Amino acid sequence: MTADAVARFRRFSRAVTREVGALDESFLGRGRPLGVARVLNAVGRGRTDLSGLRDELNLDSGLLSRLLRGLEAEGLVDTQVQRGDGRRRVATLTRVGRSEFEAYEALSDARAAEVLGRAPRPEALLAAMDLVATVLGRERIVLRTVSPDDPAAVHCLRAYYAELAARFSGGFDVASSRDPAVADMVAPRGAFVVALSDGLPIGCVALKGDGGAHAEIKRLWVAPSARGLGLARRLMAATEDAARELGVARLRLDSNSALTEALALYRATGWTEIDRFNDDPYPDLFFEKRL
Amino acid sequence: MTADAVARFRRFSRAVTREVGALDESFLGRGRPLGVARVLNAVGRGRTDLSGLRDELNLDSGLLSRLLRGLEAEGLVDTQVQRGDGRRRVATLTRVGRSEFEAYEALSDARAAEVLGRAPRPEALLAAMDLVATVLGRERIVLRTVSPDDPAAVHCLRAYYAELAARFSGGFDVASSRDPAVADMVAPRGAFVVALSDGLPIGCVALKGDGGAHAEIKRLWVAPSARGLGLARRLMAATEDAARELGVARLRLDSNSALTEALALYRATGWTEIDRFNDDPYPDLFFEKRL
DNA sequence: CATGATCTCTGACCTAAGTCAGGCATCCCG
DNA sequence: CGGGATGCCTGACTTAGGTCAGAGATCATG
Numbered sequence: 001m002t003a004d005a006v007a008r009f010r011r012f013s014r015a016v017t018r019e020v021g022a023l024d025e026s027f028l029g030r031g032r033p034l035g036v037a038r039v040l041n042a043v044g045r046g047r048t049d050l051s052g053l054r055d056e057l058n059l060d061s062g063l064l065s066r067l068l069r070g071l072e073a074e075g076l077v078d079t080q081v082q083r084g085d086g087r088r089r090v091a092t093l094t095r096v097g098r099s100e101f102e103a104y105e106a107l108s109d110a111r112a113a114e115v116l117g118r119a120p121r122p123e124a125l126l127a128a129m130d131l132v133a134t135v136l137g138r139e140r141i142v143l144r145t146v147s148p149d150d151p152a153a154v155h156c157l158r159a160y161y162a163e164l165a166a167r168f169s170g171g172f173d174v175a176s177s178r179d180p181a182v183a184d185m186v187a188p189r190g191a192f193v194v195a196l197s198d199g200l201p202i203g204c205v206a207l208k209g210d211g212g213a214h215a216e217i218k219r220l221w222v223a224p225s226a227r228g229l230g231l232a233r234r235l236m237a238a239t240e241d242a243a244r245e246l247g248v249a250r251l252r253l254d255s256n257s258a259l260t261e262a263l264a265l266y267r268a269t270g271w272t273e274i275d276r277f278n279d280d281p282y283p284d285l286f287f288e289k290r291l
Numbered sequence: 292m293t294a295d296a297v298a299r300f301r302r303f304s305r306a307v308t309r310e311v312g313a314l315d316e317s318f319l320g321r322g323r324p325l326g327v328a329r330v331l332n333a334v335g336r337g338r339t340d341l342s343g344l345r346d347e348l349n350l351d352s353g354l355l356s357r358l359l360r361g362l363e364a365e366g367l368v369d370t371q372v373q374r375g376d377g378r379r380r381v382a383t384l385t386r387v388g389r390s391e392f393e394a395y396e397a398l399s400d401a402r403a404a405e406v407l408g409r410a411p412r413p414e415a416l417l418a419a420m421d422l423v424a425t426v427l428g429r430e431r432i433v434l435r436t437v438s439p440d441d442p443a444a445v446h447c448l449r450a451y452y453a454e455l456a457a458r459f460s461g462g463f464d465v466a467s468s469r470d471p472a473v474a475d476m477v478a479p480r481g482a483f484v485v486a487l488s489d490g491l492p493i494g495c496v497a498l499k500g501d502g503g504a505h506a507e508i509k510r511l512w513v514a515p516s517a518r519g520l521g522l523a524r525r526l527m528a529a530t531e532d533a534a535r536e537l538g539v540a541r542l543r544l545d546s547n548s549a550l551t552e553a554l555a556l557y558r559a560t561g562w563t564e565i566d567r568f569n570d571d572p573y574p575d576l577f578f579e580k581r582l
Numbered sequence: 583c584a585t586g587a588t589c590t591c592t593g594a595c596c597t598a599a600g601t602c603a604g605g606c607a608t609c610c611c612g
Numbered sequence: 613c614g615g616g617a618t619g620c621c622t623g624a625c626t627t628a629g630g631t632c633a634g635a636g637a638t639c640a641t642g
Binding site: 003005006007008009010011012013014015016017018019020108109112113115116119120121122124125126127128129130131132133135136137197198199200227228229230 | 296297298299300301302303304305306307308309310311399400403404406407410411412413415416417418419420421422423424425426427428488489490491518519520
Binding site: 324325326327350351353354372376377378379 | 627628629630631632637638639
């Protein structure tokens, strides 16, 4: 790694520490120390079991206990024993606690909106932030099987269509393509997998089945910010696993010669080119893979 | 600002807090608390006057005093009264202190190199980090007059040539253009101004004079990460001021129709198009401005 | 040169955060 | 059902970080 690259990285760290440090202190704006506020925040986001809280916030058992006592005294949380295991306990927000949690959320949102509002070219800034956050957090990218009308799926599909429109010389219009029925992309006929990085959808792929031994891969997309991380390969592998579990023996897909990265992936992972098998106007290349 | 944009911003903050938080703790890796390490770092970087240290690190006078006593006891810094004002004091690193400072630097460099080394497409990551850091730190961009052979200037010029090569349909080669002599771009004949964001050069402009009442603007460049911040305008204004102070009455410049942003700037800031005044092969548009 | 302002230092004090050992209730399993 | 493991709590203690008031030295100025 060159000295210049390291200097640029460190400059980034400094700039962001300054900015994000200020963000942290906004937690102090409500007269509660950071540690307590972090617990309130984690409980509000659904991390209610104490052992999970300790792991997530990296707290000593004694310290967490004390912080929770403080929040209880303020009337913000309740703790009860976990049903099923009397040793464990769970914390929940009271009504007051919930509104306090929301006040913190609103504060953070407002702070973020303010910084973004002052930025020129906010779209470029956000794209850069997505890239940085995705790369730094690439160990924590998770795949999840969802319905194609889940918001995360819809977000990916919209981005996928926009990208096709930009990359196909003649543009792209979903209406003139074959848009698979939702029922064909959920179990037991098919599947829809999204990749989430810290909650943000950054990739997807669909398995469209007909209930038999054949199924089709559709809608493989990876966000620009997540390219180069091997995510497409991971999505494809997950979908192949899902297909096997559904009893599918042969997969097909159609593609377009403008989608060079995808084609390289198919060729590198055991797909073989076959003849055209549909009359969709956009694809010009067709592949299959036996499982 | 849309909810989606705010969510993306906050995701970025979380990701970076995690990563940079870990970076902060690397300071703790040498058995010294963060506060002390920060003081050592600031002194090592040349911030030696105590009042400046207090401002920069946002420390109470008493606390700084105590931290410095600790560093003195370790034999890492010396403090003496400032010559000229016996109330003020300055801190300097001892030889041991200097090597300890360098150990911290090496540690931070190694940490940065490690993260970068694991990243796919490090150039894209760095470009995104530059953009984020420049935009977040745009209030702290400073202009500085330097010699054209200063490293910051050289960095900008190299990037400028590379950009011309990419944007001119026929490419660009400095050798076949007129490269001004260094002496024409330093006082009293001319000037060379760079823009620095937290030490990183992100823009430049040259004033090439011949000692008389005419001078020429050359080498106006702004890094991609810094576009949209009004930096070119600021650089041009600074150069015009410098020209006035050198007694220049009329400025000229040549440009190329591929450089649309620059042309828009010239037209918006009082420049008028004139006839070709040189036989350089690259420019096809010529401007002047009376001061 | 007297006076008020400025700068640094020290001592007293405080909070947040974290560590550690031991206690107690509950669970799991032979 | 008994004994070890698990999970949580409490009390005692430590460290880092920070605030505040006042002392002492030096400076600027009328």
